[in-house]
Amino acid sequence: MTKKMTAAIIGGGVIGGGWAARFLLNGWDVRIFDPDLQAQRKIGEVLGNARHALPMLYDYAMPEEGALSFHDTVAETVEGADWIQESVPERLDIKHKVYAEIQSVCAEDAIIGSSTSGYKPSELQQGAARPGQIMVCHPFNPVYILPLIEMVGTEMSDPALLDRASELLTSVGLYPLRVRKEIDAHIADRFLEAVWREALWLIKDGIATTEEIDNAIRYGFGIRWAQMGLFETYRVAGGEAGMKHFIDQFGPCLQWPWTKLMDVPELTDELAQMIADQSDDQSGHLTIRQLERKRDGNLIAMMRSLKQQGNASGRLLNEHEKTLRPELQEGNPMLSLRRTIPVDWTDANGHMNEGRYGQIFSDAAEEVMAFVGADDDYVANGLSYFTVETTTKYLAETHAGEAVEVHTRVTEGKGKKLRCMHEMRRAKDGEILATCDQFMLHVSLETRRTCDPAPEVAARVEALAAAHQE
Amino acid sequence: MTKKMTAAIIGGGVIGGGWAARFLLNGWDVRIFDPDLQAQRKIGEVLGNARHALPMLYDYAMPEEGALSFHDTVAETVEGADWIQESVPERLDIKHKVYAEIQSVCAEDAIIGSSTSGYKPSELQQGAARPGQIMVCHPFNPVYILPLIEMVGTEMSDPALLDRASELLTSVGLYPLRVRKEIDAHIADRFLEAVWREALWLIKDGIATTEEIDNAIRYGFGIRWAQMGLFETYRVAGGEAGMKHFIDQFGPCLQWPWTKLMDVPELTDELAQMIADQSDDQSGHLTIRQLERKRDGNLIAMMRSLKQQGNASGRLLNEHEKTLRPELQEGNPMLSLRRTIPVDWTDANGHMNEGRYGQIFSDAAEEVMAFVGADDDYVANGLSYFTVETTTKYLAETHAGEAVEVHTRVTEGKGKKLRCMHEMRRAKDGEILATCDQFMLHVSLETRRTCDPAPEVAARVEALAAAHQE
Structure with a gap:
């Protein structure tokens, strides 16, 4: 990239900070707006983790860090920015107000991405001056390590702008997954939601603790999914008979009794406390900062091992690394x-x-x-x-x-x-x-x-x- | 282990073959019963993969392989065996018949484990001569690499025998997860089921293809789950405010619209074909054998990277490896x-x-x-x-x-x-x-x-x- 790029981060916190780190460490200038008095400290902590972690992913040095600045108004933050990422609280009225402020100042060809997991792009675009400029770019924590971005537009979206957004995300090592049709919660969170619901039942009914559930995931299908996801894993399981045969066999299971447990358990204070207590038993000996470092170390080590294999997220790393050589x-x-x-x-x-x-x-x-x-x-x-x-x-x-x-x-x-x-x-x-x-x-x-x-x-x-x- | 151990594998195929490989490569003698004329070839293929893969997990040589033999009757197979693993088709009448044959010959203190994902142990034990001897030991494919075994007993089960089973599974590098109460589909498959249901909807409604869903999993939460599972991941996400706060915040989302999509989509032939076609587009350029090798290489590389970090399944590997030094x-x-x-x-x-x-x-x-x-x-x-x-x-x-x-x-x-x-x-x-x-x-x-x-x-x-x- 010859031109110096600038990102405006509206709303800090863990997600906004993760975006800031991703852009900054890839050489972009980053401007931040967040009225929280703790914003500088919080973003500083995310940046500290990211500076420690991200350069370790690659076998070449990353570009020189861009310039980081904090600003008092949305207008000052977004003026002339190439990418504007909104990560404010999940309330539609707040988001609409922020977009109005942004669009009164920002360039018409700037990208306005929203980190929302709860709203569809058509909802975000309602009443905007230039609705086609606003799109969902939903990241996954930690944003400075995990590559997935769910990118969702509407019929109002400018296809050229979506392409440009894909290109820019790819250039900072992210993987834009273009979602074909908007839907509540996009794709990944729907799976998380389904699993979360089931986990609440298992804990409520005393079948398993938080730690036992975590072990059931990471010692079995979790590590399998990390490299092939759901369908390719089943394709292999189906063996020589093929995918159609596997589905025909597997289909009837969907009618089995356990699939009836699909209602939402009432999340009483008692259940919430039970989960919190079990989680303390499991992980309370480590601070959140220590857990973050442990998580980042694990993710980097696994992604580097996939990089050497040239598969899954490691394939993405190899592609991005070519630009660093x-x-x-x-x-x-x-x-x-x-x-x-x-x-x-x-x-x-x-x-x-x-x-x-x-x-x-x-x-x-x-x-x-x-x-x-x-x-x-x-x-x-x-x-x-x-x-x-x-x-x-x-x-x-x-x-x-x-x-x-x-x-x-x-x-x-x-x-x-x-x-x-x-x-x-x-x-x-x-x-x-x-x-x-x-x-x-x-x-x-x-x-x-x-x-x-x-x-x-x-x-x-x-x-x-x-x-x-x- | 000083005494030479013997496993009897009743029912070959991918799962039975995986069990056979796990025991054999850990130095046990393994006897196999499977009336399928193709059994020797099929088990030979699984063994080929396992012999290539499993020794690569460790930084020390594995024990010398045990002796492998194929037998014509259940009686001959199980006589004097320390562990009998049943992986026959998922029909209760067949399983009951097999247990009767096994128990007429096997030692009273031998362990009879079932690979079933569909039946509870109380169902398996019905009408058995010694019900307490039969337990669920549900593995995950590939059994020769993934450590998780869901172990489920009933009130009829002998606690000492369950402990003994745990010990033996651990000695061959597996992780027995003792499930506290029996429940349909145990633990992990309930999650797989929930995710599968959601995936069918996404494909049926044209939101995403099989490949896009796989990418949504492996570039985001999949690799996160491979190391911390569900709850520890959310604990980190909750940050300093703590787990209770996170759940209180997250709880209301369960009432959001997308969680209503909980009914089972009808698995028509058309939908099954659509999935099969998409899967062909995604992975059809590789044979099942190639996909297996790719999967095994990825899993080994990731588990080795977690081993170096001393976390998740890598922690289990380090523990097991001590016995190999x-x-x-x-x-x-x-x-x-x-x-x-x-x-x-x-x-x-x-x-x-x-x-x-x-x-x-x-x-x-x-x-x-x-x-x-x-x-x-x-x-x-x-x-x-x-x-x-x-x-x-x-x-x-x-x-x-x-x-x-x-x-x-x-x-x-x-x-x-x-x-x-x-x-x-x-x-x-x-x-x-x-x-x-x-x-x-x-x-x-x-x-x-x-x-x-x-x-x-x-x-x-x-x-x-x-x-x-x-």
């Missing part, structure tokens, strides 16, 4: 890698495991390879470099959340040989954390044996080695 | 590590990333440390060894699913110094895959500086180095 610049040494140490790279000693140093140097070498023309396409065409020997010196400890840089010199580059001397430094103060002398040989991925590189790669390797001799 | 034996070299290369360790070149060699050698060194007394407790008390320098030679490629062994000699051990020479070999043929010369220094975890080891550790290191000189 910089082109290597000439230099002696070259700045071959910039990244943050993720939460899943530490070991029992509380620091980055020594194996991960090897991974970082291997990633740095991959960037050098790309620079000399041995890039992804080259590898896809069956040629690559394999590492034959490394000597690594571990000079200082490295911790999760730290930004690091690798500087690389090519110390040998002739024929099949490619030798790199890497230095990994802490970005903050330049301290050298580790060095690696890495010796590689060019191979054919077909024969898995050494062979000469393509002539243009050989020439670039030789030139780089010569430049780095100086 | 062998005591190191004297030797020159010592066999310091045996493990399978997991699916999340490979890179763009299609083989194990060089960083993971470093991790394996680091893990091997940890075992040597434990052998000389610098074990987990020692580290918890603030002393450890940090690696200062490694020289690694990569001699052959290593792939996901391969079993490897590390053999280690201590080449220097005096004062603060500990130096190991590791060789990593392919278990199958003993080929050397890599070597690592690893130099470590003893440190205080408090000052993060070098210091002398505890005297008994120093003495053991010195003795080991001397023994390995010979």
